[in-house]
Amino acid sequence: MYSIVVESIYLLVIVTLISVLQNAFFALKVEKEGNCQNIPTSTFERVCCANRNCMDAYPTFLAVMWCAGLCLNQAPAAFAGIIYLAVRQKYFVGYMGQTSQSTPGYMFGKRILFFLFLMCIVGIFNYLLVRYCSSEYKEYVETITGAASALLLIP
């Protein structure tokens, strides 16, 4: 039981651990900015805002990634997760660096979340097909998903 479970989730766990590290990095930034009182307040507010937007989207991201990994295949889901974390890092840094006139929007990584969302739907649809029609497209679908996840690299 043990190794079967770990085998089917270990990539997801690794991505989750990386996201936790990133959360800790964000929290450290917030704490550091909050401590130095001589800097202008707007920097602290910007860091706070960026951290909040990232944290607001975090449970959604985790839920979609784990569902996609459990329902279909963990490798493309973990790959999309890694790319999402890279986008989030870029978003956070971009939020801190710039003036308040041109803050980026509230949402980010929409394309990746949409891809993971699609993976969940395909996985459930495939399960229902297997159950009611006894037809098996899973391997076919997994190959397509693996190939499609490479498209996420296109900026």
Place this chain on the structure above:
Amino acid sequence: MYSIVVESIYLLVIVTLISVLQNAFFALKVEKEGNCQNIPTSTFERVCCANRNCMDAYPTFLAVMWCAGLCLNQAPAAFAGIIYLAVRQKYFVGYMGQTSQSTPGYMFGKRILFFLFLMCIVGIFNYLLVRYCSSEYKEYVETITGAASALLLIP
């Protein structure tokens, strides 16, 4: 392994996907209000506040729903999840529409979360009974839970 796992969670995954869609809807509302600068600020603040309250409760909801679904039975848990999402939608719309004198409270859907919470406790209690007393009430409990979930429809 694959289809056993998916079989026991697919309803929960569907509800999670719907909740993700709802999160995206809330985030779009926030982004849209944030962009139009000519509207009074209080609207933006209200949308922001409603979104924040919903997001604060989101991990709690996900955790309780998945625990209830895994420990006892996924059908009543998913049903309660759907009702929770409907209550949340109503809360968000109600928050936006009204004046600041009568904002609804910070919490919502208490009854549904309580029901899911009870399901978890019953599930764990049942497991401990099976383990230590070798008695099996699971099917009996599942029938009661299925029937009790219908009571959530009462406003």
Place this chain on the structure above:
Amino acid sequence: MYSIVVESIYLLVIVTLISVLQNAFFALKVEKEGNCQNIPTSTFERVCCANRNCMDAYPTFLAVMWCAGLCLNQAPAAFAGIIYLAVRQKYFVGYMGQTSQSTPGYMFGKRILFFLFLMCIVGIFNYLLVRYCSSEYKEYVETITGAASALLLIP
């Protein structure tokens, strides 16, 4: 299938339920402070801030605890989770009681999260060892982890 799943997660579910109860306690505090308008605003702001910091870290905590419990062993993970909840309670109460000059930092429970994080890494590393080297250190590691979790009690 059912009892195997529940057997390997029931301690984690119990800790999750306790954390949900704690979340409800925090939310009640926020709602109560928001309702009484005659108290000074700073109290409400402090409660709000404490609640927000706790809620920001909540998905991270849940993710790490469940990963650690699934990848290695649920008992030490659940034990660390309980201690984390105690630390969080102390943090929340401490945040409310004091003056604004000496607010505690943004982060708390770093040591416990780090311990859970380490458990995840050890679990995945052990799985990879089993898979590629056919060697089995799991029971050995579990004993060490169980003993190490007692060290978290040291303040």
